Structure formats: C-alpha cells, structure tokens
Amino acid sequence: MTGIWITIAALALGTAALKLLGPLLLGGRALPDGVMGVVGLLASALLAALVIVETFGQGRSLTLDDRALGALFATAALSRKAPLTVVVVGAAAVAALAHAILP
C-alpha cells in the first residue's frame, strides 16, 4: 500500500514539473530538436505497448481471451469516429458477452 502512495506523490510532482518546466524555466526557449523529437513520439510508443500488454498479457505469457474481442470492437468503433463513451461501454459489453458465452 505504501508503494501506491509513493506512486501517487511521484506522479503528482512529476506531472506538475513537466507542465511547469516550459513556461517557468525555459521562458519560451525551445529544447534541442533531438529531445523534442523523442518527446513527441514517447506517448505513441508507450500507448501501443500498453495496448499489447493489456490486451494479450497474462503475467509473463501472451493469451487470446475476451479482452481481444473488446479491443477489436474499440478499434472498429474508433475508426468509425464513435464517441469515447460508446467505445468504452461497447468494448466492455462485447467482452462481458464473450465471457458469458465462451468456455
């Protein structure tokens, strides 16, 4: 439980620092191109990794279960520009249905 409170404190301080660094310390100066290039791509790389781990990960192995069907629905709904609430509720409904029907 201590780990969770440490996580919360670190994220609160770290996120504030990331938001404030540009406006307070850099005062409008840009960061080196190399740094900005990586910063701009980090979210894409990490989000994709999170999608994989949360869809197929089961401890240290990969598995195919009802989450994959929910993820498939989410992807289809998002490519049809469905609102976020529809995406999330629909994905849960599809996964719940799969959980009830599949062995």
Added chain:
Amino acid sequence: MPFGIAVFAIAISFGVLARPVMGPVAPIVMSIVVFSGAAQFGALAVLHAGGGTAAAIAAALLLNARYLAMGVALAPSLHGRALSRAAFAMTTVDASWAAASTGGGRFDPWFMVGASIPQYAGWVLGTITGVLIGGTLGNPNDYGLNALFPAFFIALLFEEVHDRRRAAAALGGAAIALLLTPLVPAGLPILAATAAAVVIARVRA
C-alpha cells in the same frame, strides 16, 4: 461541457478498475492531485499486471512527457508573474490545450482554464462514482471490465497517432511489448517501448 461528460465516463472506469488494486481512498486522491488519464491508467495498468512501484511511476511519467512539449508551446502565450504563469500552466490537459490553440503557435490561456475546470470536476466526481460502483461489483470480468484498459489505451492511441512517425513509433512499441512480455517482469516491456521512440526520432524524415 462535452469534455466534462466524456471525462466523467472515463473516470468512472478508472475508479472501478483502481478500487481492487488501490483500495477506495487512493484512487480518489490520485485523481485530485494527478488529474491525468494517461498517467493514471498507465500506472494502474503496470500495478495491475504485477509490476513494481518504480516501473509504474516511470511508465506514467514517460506517458506524460508530452506535457513538456505542450508547455514549451504554451510558454510564449503566458504573461505576468511566475505564479500566475504557473497557475495557467497547471491547467494544461490534452483536450483543453488543443482547444485553446488559436493558430500560429498562440494559445488563449483563459479558454484553456475554462475548458479544464469542467474536466477536472468530471474527473474527480467520476472517480468517486467509479470507486463506489466498484465496491458493489463481484468478478470484474463478468462485466467485461478487463476490456476497459485496452479500449481506453486504443482510444488514446487514436488521438495521438496523426502522422507516419508516430505510427512507426507505435508499431515499434507494440512489437517490443509483444517480444518482451514473455521474457521480462511486468512493467518493463512498457518502459522498453521508449526505445522505439528514440530510434524513430533518429531516423531522418
């Protein structure tokens, strides 16, 4: 307002998912002091998968590194004392930052504040609602809640990937995670995806 409602729905799922991992109080405190969907879901996903505290913090802060770029872009539009600039900068969240852009690299700071306040209210109230609902549910898989993590991250990915470099970074990150999940402890495959961003950034456009 529409932002606030969407955020409310997402925050409910955060509260429901966080409750079994973090207990009833910590998710609410986290939403009050962190107020970042990507970071909170990211840290929760790592903890939920059995990863350690350090991996959870690192993954969440790497996800939030985009705030550094957003802050740099915002800086020339903020004026006045350091305290007032800091107050405006703290209200930065993705949707409001994007909505406050007035073109030519300028931002309307008051517009950003106005868009962020309903989102903050929706985020905190939604988390409280989710924690309360989460306490009454049995097996989360019966409700398909295990699909909420992937669905949410896929939604964020759709928002984020809007050019070929980001698409390449995403493909690289996904490949790294697939490859490493069977090999290393939970949390590390997500951190290792950083390598994809570093490599793609070095490839000349």
